[in-house]
Amino acid sequence: MTTPSGPGGEGRRAVEAVWRIESARIVGALARYTGDFTLAEDLAQEAFAEALVAWPRDGVPASPAGWLLTVGRRRAIDGFRRRAARDERYAALGRDLVSRTSAADDGDLDLLADPGRIDDDLLSLVFIACHPTLSPESQVALTLRTVGGLTSDEIARAFLVPTATVQARITRAKKTLAAARVAFVVPAPEERRERLRAVLGVVYVIFTEGSSATSGDAWIRADLAREAIRMARVLARLVPDDAEVHGLLALLELTAARFPARTTATGAPVLLEDQDRRRWDHRAIQRGLATLARAETVGRGLGAYGLQAAIAACHARAASVAETDWDRVVLLYEALGRIAPSAVVELNRAVAVSMASGPAAALPLVDELAARGAFAGSHLLPGVRGELLRRMGRTEDARAELELALGLCRNESERVVLAAKLAAL
Amino acid sequence: MLIMRATAEAEAAFAESNLPFEEVMEAMGRFTEEMLQAGVLIAAEGLDPDPATGLVVDYSSQPPVVTDGPYGETKELFGGYWIVDVASLEEAAEWAKRAPLAGPGMKSEIRRITSIDEFPQDNPWIQKERAWREATGQL
Numbered sequence: 434m435t436t437p438s439g440p441g442g443e444g445r446r447a448v449e450a451v452w453r454i455e456s457a458r459i460v461g462a463l464a465r466y467t468g469d470f471t472l473a474e475d476l477a478q479e480a481f482a483e484a485l486v487a488w489p490r491d492g493v494p495a496s497p498a499g500w501l502l503t504v505g506r507r508r509a510i511d512g513f514r515r516r517a518a519r520d521e522r523y524a525a526l527g528r529d530l531v532s533r534t535s536a537a538d539d540g541d542l543d544l545l546a547d548p549g550r551i552d553d554d555l556l557s558l559v560f561i562a563c564h565p566t567l568s569p570e571s572q573v574a575l576t577l578r579t580v581g582g583l584t585s586d587e588i589a590r591a592f593l594v595p596t597a598t599v600q601a602r603i604t605r606a607k608k609t610l611a612a613a614r615v616a617f618v619v620p621a622p623e624e625r626r627e628r629l630r631a632v633l634g635v636v637y638v639i640f641t642e643g644s645s646a647t648s649g650d651a652w653i654r655a656d657l658a659r660e661a662i663r664m665a666r667v668l669a670r671l672v673p674d675d676a677e678v679h680g681l682l683a684l685l686e687l688t689a690a691r692f693p694a695r696t697t698a699t700g701a702p703v704l705l706e707d708q709d710r711r712r713w714d715h716r717a718i719q720r721g722l723a724t725l726a727r728a729e730t731v732g733r734g735l736g737a738y739g740l741q742a743a744i745a746a747c748h749a750r751a752a753s754v755a756e757t758d759w760d761r762v763v764l765l766y767e768a769l770g771r772i773a774p775s776a777v778v779e780l781n782r783a784v785a786v787s788m789a790s791g792p793a794a795a796l797p798l799v800d801e802l803a804a805r806g807a808f809a810g811s812h813l814l815p816g817v818r819g820e821l822l823r824r825m826g827r828t829e830d831a832r833a834e835l836e837l838a839l840g841l842c843r844n845e846s847e848r849v850v851l852a853a854k855l856a857a858l
Numbered sequence: 859m860l861i862m863r864a865t866a867e868a869e870a871a872f873a874e875s876n877l878p879f880e881e882v883m884e885a886m887g888r889f890t891e892e893m894l895q896a897g898v899l900i901a902a903e904g905l906d907p908d909p910a911t912g913l914v915v916d917y918s919s920q921p922p923v924v925t926d927g928p929y930g931e932t933k934e935l936f937g938g939y940w941i942v943d944v945a946s947l948e949e950a951a952e953w954a955k956r957a958p959l960a961g962p963g964m965k966s967e968i969r970r971i972t973s974i975d976e977f978p979q980d981n982p983w984i985q986k987e988r989a990w991r992e993a994t995g996q997l
Binding site for chain 2: 446447449450451453454497548551552555656659662663664665666667670693711712714715716720
């Protein structure tokens with residue numbers, strides 16, 4: 434969506450606000466009504482397009498959701514009627530829809546009235562948008578569009594790709610879903626837990642993309658991160674008995690709480706140790722800690738997101754880097770390494786060990802990672818190794834490592850940090 | 859922040875309407891549920907509308923005059939609030955429009971909550987407020 438300007442701009446912004454609030458429910462209700470997710474998504478988009486013309490002209494209707502749903506349903510019936518001329522199977526469907534419409538003129542609002550069904554609709558939307566037959570990029574795009582209510586333009590801006598690319602991803606995703614005949618239902622319980630992992634993964638990817646850009650010079654794209662937090666809150670409402678949902682939400686709240694202190698006034702990155710902790714968003718920290726407590730209550734032990742949230746909580750509770758409970762952070766990274774082993778976790782554990790027990794204790798851990806060939810071609814390992822060597826007083830070795838890291842680093846903001854470290858040697 | 863506001867007449871009309879308690883609870887509950895569902899609700903509180911539990915301090919003269927509240931000169935009651943985390947002012951307005959409040963004199967006011975970071979950090983009183991907020995877990 435381009436920035437609204439000129440006459441009608443205000444009406445347009447009102448339509449966009451309504452769309453953000455209502456689109457998921459509209460798509461969900463239309464999908465339940467037609468039994469076809471792909472069609473429902475198209476119908477909702479058409480209803481939205483019609484609102485963009487009608488509302489700035491006639492004013493926002495008293496029941497925006499009802500209005501959008503009525504238009505969507507009418508379009509569905511029109512479509513079925515048109516196809517009915519060619520296809521008897523559709524004709525039967527069309528007749529069915531028409532009789533259901535005339536039987537209950539106020540049926541549009543009924544479709545939205547039952548909170549239990551809306552919960553199911555929302556959850557079905559989430560599961561379909563994150564369906565395993567879709568590519569990760571498509572899962573992200575479709576989730577932001579159907580659950581988050583973002584437009585293709587907004588998604589494109591957030592991910593620094595052309596709008597056409599996003600549209601192509603969404604079109605391809607919908608074709609894939611249609612070809613696989615994905616039903617609009619919440620998956621069976623045994624399948625649900627597995628699928629929920631994918632859903633949480635998508636929300637996490639959206640957040641990380643928003644919190645540390647993989648390319649370009651934007652250190653934080655706060656809008657995207659905020660959208661991920663909102664979706665995690667929605668999920669925590671929809672699936673309150675899953676510990677990892679709360680773990681993820683806690684992790685996102687606690688991480689985002691640091692955003693105000695992560696950059697200087699001119700947008701330059703500030704490392705954790707140099708951050709003014711008074712600038713952290715303490716309301717977000719309180720929400721994060723409360724949600725983490727919830728995760729600990731709901732589940733038998735924390736999962737991968739919950740453990741990361743617990744690590745973030747150690748930082749959030751500490752008044753400074755020195756006062757951080759680094760022994761606990763080391764333990765949490767060890768636990769994380771057991772349930773979700775990765776080189777990144779090991780590198781982070783090495784950093785925590787260096788804080789708890791000194792750089793000399795951590796260096797062998799980093800060297801072991803290097804010997805295994807982990808992080809080949811990445812600036813992360815030489816960056817950490819350089820920092821450890823610097824703290825051990827091996828200035829020349831540190832310089833070599835940091836220069837190596839600088840040569841490999843492609844993120845402009847991180848390059849600034851590395852260059853500053855080199856200059857300070 | 860969405861602030862519920864109502865004139866004395868609106869409050870009186872509401873009291874006289876004798877809406878069943880269950881109905882009022884359901885309407886408010888639904889609204890809360892909807893905002894939770896959308897992931898935007900951060901906090902909400904209602905305030906006691908009973909005049910006997912409130913006071914108004916009027917600074918029109920010095921020293922200020924304390925009278926029975928909660929209605930002030932404007933005859934408007936601050937009835938409660940919701941704190942929402944939304945993307946735009948328009949989205950906040952859209953949520954406010956959905957609050958189950960109706961009738962002449964019933965209003966909602968939408969205000970952005972400021973952060974202490976927006977004030978001059980070298981001001982000693984801002985620094986004192988920081989210390990107080992830190993000590994009470996609000997910062």
